[in-house]
Amino acid sequence: MLRLPRHVSAVLNGFSQIFLQAHPLCGLLIALAIALHAPLLLAGALAGALAGTFGAAALGRQRADIDCGLYGYNSALLGLLIVLQLGLSAFSLGLIVLATLVIDLLQTRLLAGLRERRWLPGFTLPFVLFGWLALALLPGATVAPAPTLPLDAQALAFGIAAGIGQVIFLDQPLAGLLVLVAVWLADRRAARWMLAGSAAGLGIGLLLGGAHDAIVAGLAGYNPALAALAVSQVQRSAWAPLLAIIAAVLARLAFERLGLPPLTMPFILACWLVALASRRFRPQPRNA
DSSP, X not given: OXXXXXXXXHHHHHHHGGGTOOOHHHHHHHHHHHHHHOHHHHHHHHHHHHHHHHHHHHTTOOHHHHHTTTTTHHHHHHHHHHHHHHOSSHHHHHHHHHHHHHHHHHHHHXXXXXXXXXXXXXXXXXHHHHHHXXXXXXXXXXXXXXXOOOOSHHHHHHHHHHHHHGGGTXXXXXXXXXXXXXXXXXXXXXXXXXXXXXXXXHHHHHHTTOOHHHHHTTTTTHHHHHHHHHHHTTOOSSHHHHHHHHHHHHHHHXXXXXXXXXXXXXXXXXXXXXXXXXXXXSXXXXXX
């Protein structure tokens, strides 16, 4: 089996950790999906992943955390968002590197709190916080509206795949399918739940009368897809991922009502809800 250089493996794991995996081949396929469908965005994601990984090494963070990609995924996501907003330039790349330094501090604190004080997992919280700041302060690029598609079986299938791709800001179904294959190679059960989450998000969105174009573009599916994937990895019961899916859908609707960009915050809130419920109802050991 081919052994990759340590830092190469760490950077690829940063891509795979976007989908809660530590699997270099998974990360490579995710990077390939971005490269094939939005090569300029790949530059932003690479800038973030590289800055996060090598910055953490320079700051003396725990080697195991660096190697499994925990310092690469938030900055990779933020790199995608910043280039999506500003385009690719020296300024946008510099901004990504600068933001990564602050993300490092927050991620280190979240990891320490999780291990030492039983905090809830931070997941993509650093990306969400800095993403909201970026969306508030940076001018957005003009995006041409997607063509309206007839709501048939093909459109629904494309929407489910796009729901997976939207985690990395790609609405192309082929990108979502490639990401699904990537996660499947790392964890088949997680991949099945991710697919189910995207399908459920699309279906519930249509039942609630959401805008068809946005739903078919995957915007209703990516948070429940991530929530189902994440919860399925720590809870063996099928009820927990189902609860996470419903919670993620409801949280997305709440953010839309408030006029706030949801990013991946509904996914985080859904996972926190399931984790708190699990702690609350976990059987307590009996005293001997």
